[in-house]
Amino acid sequence: MRKIESVSLVGLGAIGAAYGSRLHNELKESFRVVANARRIDKYSSSGVKVNGDVYHFNYITPEAKADSADLVIFAVKNTELPQAIEDVKHHIGPDTIILSLLNGISSEDEIYSVVKSDHILHSVSVEIDAVRENNEIRFSTLGRIVFGDKSKSSSDDVLAVKELFDRAGIDYTISENILHTMWWKFMMNVGINQTSAALKAPYGVFQTLPIAYEWAESAMREVVELSRKTGANLTEEDVKSFWPILNNLSPEGKTSMLQDVEAGRKTEVEYFGGKVCELGKRYDVPTPVNDQLYKFIRIIEEKEKLEI
Numbered sequence: 001m002r003k004i005e006s007v008s009l010v011g012l013g014a015i016g017a018a019y020g021s022r023l024h025n026e027l028k029e030s031f032r033v034v035a036n037a038r039r040i041d042k043y044s045s046s047g048v049k050v051n052g053d054v055y056h057f058n059y060i061t062p063e064a065k066a067d068s069a070d071l072v073i074f075a076v077k078n079t080e081l082p083q084a085i086e087d088v089k090h091h092i093g094p095d096t097i098i099l100s101l102l103n104g105i106s107s108e109d110e111i112y113s114v115v116k117s118d119h120i121l122h123s124v125s126v127e128i129d130a131v132r133e134n135n136e137i138r139f140s141t142l143g144r145i146v147f148g149d150k151s152k153s154s155s156d157d158v159l160a161v162k163e164l165f166d167r168a169g170i171d172y173t174i175s176e177n178i179l180h181t182m183w184w185k186f187m188m189n190v191g192i193n194q195t196s197a198a199l200k201a202p203y204g205v206f207q208t209l210p211i212a213y214e215w216a217e218s219a220m221r222e223v224v225e226l227s228r229k230t231g232a233n234l235t236e237e238d239v240k241s242f243w244p245i246l247n248n249l250s251p252e253g254k255t256s257m258l259q260d261v262e263a264g265r266k267t268e269v270e271y272f273g274g275k276v277c278e279l280g281k282r283y284d285v286p287t288p289v290n291d292q293l294y295k296f297i298r299i300i301e302e303k304e305k306l307e308i
């Protein structure tokens, strides 16, 4: 098994900085953050704070000549992925393992369509409640990364990432059925991210108001129906499995979509509700809850652009 000695990250936001701080502690200068000059200025001026500790990472611009990394991690939003792939391409060699921590079920395919690598693992981060405000990232729980190889249950790439996470102190689970895992996480995001953004509600609202949680569950159940058509085969038990996860998150914590709405940024709604509506049409499965959530969040985004 080969040992991962160098990692390049693109996306130093809530998720990227949370896990990146652990990788920096382990790999020091061999952990590189790829970012353009504007972002590097922003990060360098006062450092990036992760749970109160100030980090100065090893920054590198997309244009700079670079050796390919043993591992490249994507931690940008789905809307930012095409540019991120372009920006990190100097760091991807024929043997580079690629991990995408993006939510949704499409980022790995999108990366593959450009880099055509056989070393792309599938992954999701779960049970993390990371919140970013400017250069400051806070989380009460780092959760874990669930990852796996779509074609084999255990591969050299999986074992190499496992060994790195053990060294860096990052919790993980290796999934034996990563397609199911990706859909399970997708289902949660479709439920909680969209309803929290529509209600402008942190996790505490869902922990205490059954009516809010039921709304999230109704959006998730449409994903369960769709999963039966795609082979991911989610069940009602999968829907119920989110309850203990939610209860472990900080009541003040906010989904990444609520953070986007509050910051006036474009959200990932196309990759959650938008995807559900698209698949619903393709498989002739009704998706009334997501149809409304999709419209609602699109209106919030458009409203942001109006000057009235």
Ligand SMILES: NC(=O)C1=CN([C@@H]2O[C@H](COP(=O)(O)OP(=O)(O)OC[C@H]3O[C@@H](n4cnc5c(N)ncnc54)[C@H](OP(=O)(O)O)[C@@H]3O)[C@@H](O)[C@H]2O)C=CC1
Pocket (backbone or CB within 6 Å): 010, 011, 012, 013, 014, 015, 016, 034, 035, 036, 039, 075, 076, 077, 078, 080, 083, 084, 087, 101, 102, 103, 104, 125, 126, 128, 129, 130, 131, 132, 255, 256, 268
């Ligand atoms: N927050 C959370 O708790 C969780 C989030 N996720 C998922 O993880 C992914 C990332 O989310 P999150 O960390 O919250 O998002 P953030 O918006 O906090 O972070 C994204 C970061 O990527 C940077 N970025 C974007 N494009 C580039 C680029 N081309 N080069 C370098 N940096 C770039 C952005 O910089 P800038 O701000 O300067 O544009 C920003 O700092 C999403 O898919 C999300 O759904 C998954 C689990 C939990």
Ligand SMILES: CC(C)(CO)C(=O)C(=O)O
Pocket (backbone or CB within 6 Å): 103, 125, 126, 127, 128, 129, 188, 189, 192, 193, 254, 255, 256, 257
């Ligand atoms: C599941 C949840 C809500 C927190 O880990 C998430 O993935 C997000 O905020 O995007």
